[in-house]
Amino acid sequence: MTIEIKSLSKTFKTHGKEVFALKDINLKIENKDFVCLLGPSGCGKTTLLRLIGGLEKGDNGKILEDEKLITKPSKERGFVFQQYSLFPWLTVLDNVTFGLDLGNDSKEENIRRARTYLKSVGLESSENLYPHELSGGMKQRVAIIRSLVNKPKTLLMDEPFSALDIQNRHKLQEEIVRIWKKTEKTIIFVTHDVDEAVFLADHIVLMGRNPGHIKEVYDSKLSRPRSRNSEEFLAIQSHILEGLES
Amino acid sequence: MITLNKKILPILLPLIIIIFWYIFTVPIVLVPNYVMPSPIMVVASAYQLIISGKLFTHIISTLIKVLSGLLLASVIAIPLGVLLGWSQNLEDMSKFIVGILRPIPPVAWIPFSILWFGIGLIPGIFIIFMGCFFPILIYTIDGAKRTDKVLIESGKTLGTSNFQTITKIIFPSSIPTIISGLKVGVGIALMCTVTAEMVASNSGLGYLIMNSSQLFDTGAVVVGMLSIGIIGLIFDLIFKKIQNKIFW
Ligand SMILES: Nc1ncnc2c1ncn2[C@@H]1O[C@H](COP(=O)(O)OP(=O)(O)O)[C@@H](O)[C@H]1O
Ligand SMILES: [Mg+2]
Numbered sequence: 442m443t444i445e446i447k448s449l450s451k452t453f454k455t456h457g458k459e460v461f462a463l464k465d466i467n468l469k470i471e472n473k474d475f476v477c478l479l480g481p482s483g484c485g486k487t488t489l490l491r492l493i494g495g496l497e498k499g500d501n502g503k504i505l506e507d508e509k510l511i512t513k514p515s516k517e518r519g520f521v522f523q524q525y526s527l528f529p530w531l532t533v534l535d536n537v538t539f540g541l542d543l544g545n546d547s548k549e550e551n552i553r554r555a556r557t558y559l560k561s562v563g564l565e566s567s568e569n570l571y572p573h574e575l576s577g578g579m580k581q582r583v584a585i586i587r588s589l590v591n592k593p594k595t596l597l598m599d600e601p602f603s604a605l606d607i608q609n610r611h612k613l614q615e616e617i618v619r620i621w622k623k624t625e626k627t628i629i630f631v632t633h634d635v636d637e638a639v640f641l642a643d644h645i646v647l648m649g650r651n652p653g654h655i656k657e658v659y660d661s662k663l664s665r666p667r668s669r670n671s672e673e674f675l676a677i678q679s680h681i682l683e684g685l686e687s
Numbered sequence: 688m689i690t691l692n693k694k695i696l697p698i699l700l701p702l703i704i705i706i707f708w709y710i711f712t713v714p715i716v717l718v719p720n721y722v723m724p725s726p727i728m729v730v731a732s733a734y735q736l737i738i739s740g741k742l743f744t745h746i747i748s749t750l751i752k753v754l755s756g757l758l759l760a761s762v763i764a765i766p767l768g769v770l771l772g773w774s775q776n777l778e779d780m781s782k783f784i785v786g787i788l789r790p791i792p793p794v795a796w797i798p799f800s801i802l803w804f805g806i807g808l809i810p811g812i813f814i815i816f817m818g819c820f821f822p823i824l825i826y827t828i829d830g831a832k833r834t835d836k837v838l839i840e841s842g843k844t845l846g847t848s849n850f851q852t853i854t855k856i857i858f859p860s861s862i863p864t865i866i867s868g869l870k871v872g873v874g875i876a877l878m879c880t881v882t883a884e885m886v887a888s889n890s891g892l893g894y895l896i897m898n899s900s901q902l903f904d905t906g907a908v909v910v911g912m913l914s915i916g917i918i919g920l921i922f923d924l925i926f927k928k929i930q931n932k933i934f935w
Contacts, residue, residue, distance in 0.1 A: 496840055516846035526841045529935035530859045539855075540845035573934060584841075591845060 442507055442517070442594035442627050444470040444493060449502035451488055461652035462488045466502070468646065468655060470629065475621055477642035478631045480685065485653025486631040487523070487599055493629060494520045494597050506595075516540055519588030521598040525580045527572040533559070533583050534568035540591040558586040562616060578609040582616070589620065595627040602637070614640055618665065635685070639678050640667055647684045657684050724905040729913075732899075732906030741895070746914055748890040752808060752883075753876045753918075756815025760872065764823040765865060769858050771824075772831020785824070793818030793879045801887050811883040811891070818879035819872030826868025830861030863933050870926045877919055 449466040452459050463485040470476050478486045491497040493504055495514040504511045506518075514520070527536050534555055541551035559565050562582045572580060581601050588596060598617075602610040614637060621628050632638050638645050645659040659681060663673055705726055711717045712725035720728060736742035771778045796817045800810035834857045842856045884893025892911045899907035 494844060496843070514840070514843040516844065518844065520841070520844035522837050522841065524837050526835075526837045528838060528841075528856070528859070530862070539842075543846050543851060543855075571934070587841075587845065 443472055443505075444468075444595065444627070444629075445505040446489075446493070447502050447505070449489075449492065449499045449504060451485070451492060451497070451499050463492075463499075464652040464654050466653075466655060468658070470627060470644075473625050473627055474644055475618075475628045475642050476630065476644045476646060477638035478629065478646045478648060479635065479638040479681070480633065480648030480653075481650060482633055483653075484648040484650035486633070486648060488653065489648075490520075490597050490599050490629060490631050493595075494518050496520070516591045517594050519591060519593035519596045521581070521584050521588060521596070521601045523600045523603060525572070525577070525604075526584055527575075527580055527587070529572050532569050532571055533564065533575070536572070536583055537568075537587050537590055539587060555586075555590055558590045561620075562586055576609075577605050578613060581605070581613065585617070585620070589624065589626075593626070595629065598628065598630045600631050600633065603632075603634075610637070617641065622665075635678055635681050636669065639663070639674060639681060640669065645681060647681065649685075656687070659684065721903045721905055724909055728906035729909045732904060733910045736895075736907060736910055742910065742914065745890060745892050745895045745911070746918070748808075748888075748894075749877075749880050749884065749892045749915075750918070752811040752815060752880050752891065753873070755808075756812045756879075757819055757869070757872055757876050759812065760816050760820040760823055761869065764820050764868075765827050768824045768827025768865075769831045769853055769861060772828040772834075772861070773853050773857050778828065785821070789821040789825070791817075793875070794882050797883065797886055800883070806887055806889065810887050811880055814883045815876045815879045818875045822871045822875060823865070823868040826871065827861060827865050830864025830868075831857050833864070834860040860935070863930070863935065866926065866930055866933065870923070873922045873926070874919065877915060877922075881915060 446466050446468040449463060450461075451463040452461050454460075466489060478489060480486055488497065492499055493511065495511050495518065498512075511518075527533075528539065531539065534552065537555040537559060538548075538551040541554060542548070556565065556568070559568055562585070564579065564582060564586075567575065567579065572583075575583065585596075585598075585601070602613050605613065617628070617630075618641060620626075630638075630641055632641075639661065643661055645661060647656040647659065648654065649656045659677075661677055663677060667674060709726050712720065712723055713727065717723070724732075733742070771781060793814050796814050797810075800813045804810040804813055838856055838860060839852055842852050847855060880891065881893035881896070884891035885897045888894045892915050896908050896911035899905070899911065
């Protein structure tokens with residue numbers, strides 16, 4: 442799924458004041474790319490991701506998905522939110538089948554499919570738990586597969602691991618790379634953490650603020666699996682840091 | 688300091704009250720018994736009302752009215768409330784009507800309820816409906832509005848239509864607030880029933896109280912009053928049980 446953003450701008454009006462969140466964004470994301478949107482807080486990363494997700498409307502410009510205008514949310518574009526977003530009244534299993542149950546397939550088939558995904562992230566024994574009984578890392582795993590089970594072409598993720606401790610964050614980063622390789626999705630991943638961006642992405646979109654804009658798109662040739670201690674990793678990391686500070 | 692058994696604590700105060708009540712109505716008669724009946728008179732009246740089956744009939748009559756009024760109000764107010772909480776436009780549209788109708792005390796509907804439905808079960812049910820409709824509606828709107836935006840948006844990115852957003856996300860998310868609304872509704876329903884039964888009925892606990900007082904049977908008046916209190920208490924316990932089951 443190719444996503445093309447053309448001269449996109451977005452302002453918010455709050456209390457009569459206008460906040461220029463994004464100005465003249467141009468970006469092309471190819472099918473099966475792993476892209477990170479990286480920048481300091483307030484530079485419009487969330488806004489840009491929400492615009493791609495169809496959760497927000499731009500003032501100017503347009504976003505095309507395979508030449509078609511994005512106007513509203515769709516299950517073709519899965520979204521994992523920064524906040525925990527599981528339905529608290531549903532069990533893990535029912536959360537995962539939520540999207541499938543909106544369609545016409547039988548409940549048994551939906552459960553069977555949900556279980557294979559639960560198994561892939563090691564949550565098969567937690568299917569009857571409720572969200573409040575899960576750790577932060579488990580919640581985000583369930584949120585990820587709740588989207589994936591719908592077979593979206595693109596997965597949009599907004600700092601999904603920012604609330605997790607470092608061990609869990611690293612574990613989930615590895616899992617998402619594994620999922621990306623296996624399912625061949627386009628992933629657009631928002632983060633403010635340089636280390637996370639370098640570990641995950643092949644294309645890092647560096648953003649700046651006031652108003653939100655793209656500074657540079659860095660194409661990383663780092664081979665996988667990636668090691669945080671390798672010289673190349675550290676070199677790219679310091680290059681990106683420089684780019685952000687300039 | 689003596690430590691009291693936690694189970695005894697709630698019944699301690701009623702016991703003391705009954706003892707004082709007994710002392711000042713039986714050995715020391717402060718006021719005539721038709722002004723303040725003694726506990727013995729109340730027990731005698733209760734015994735009479737129970738073996739004659741009258742108390743049971745009145746309780747059932749009151750309960751039927753309370754439950755059907757509440758059910759009718761819920762069936763209309765809950766879906767409407769979820770809808771109004773979902774759409775700001777619909778809520779704005781209904782603001783004036785709700786704002787004007789809500790402050791009217793349910794008993795003010797008594798004249799019309801008699802004119803439209805005569806005497807019997809229906810006018811009572813109508814007044815209860817008017818009484819608990821608005822609290823249930825207001826609570827439901829409030830619950831629907833407080834649905835976490837991220838849940839609604841999650842639903843949309845998983846493919847929900849507007850209708851599915853309402854039924855599968857906003858409604859379940861509002862259930863705790865709806866239960867609180869129902870709890871308030873039951874209280875008002877009991878109040879309305881008894882008031883309605885005092886004027887426009889020939890059965891129910893309100894009727895029992897009014898009728899007994901006209902016959903100077905103050906013991907039966909107290910039996911009627913206590914029955915209402917006990918019904919209210921039972922409803923409260925039921926709702927507490929339900930609320931404990933709901934964890935979101
Ligand atoms: N719903 C909104 N209403 C008003 N201002 C907003 C809203 N969402 C974002 N903004 C503003 O837009 C700018 C970019 O925000 P955001 O996209 O959340 O940045 P980031 O995710 O990079 O931290 C900020 O100045 C923020 O205050
Ligand atoms: Mg953000």
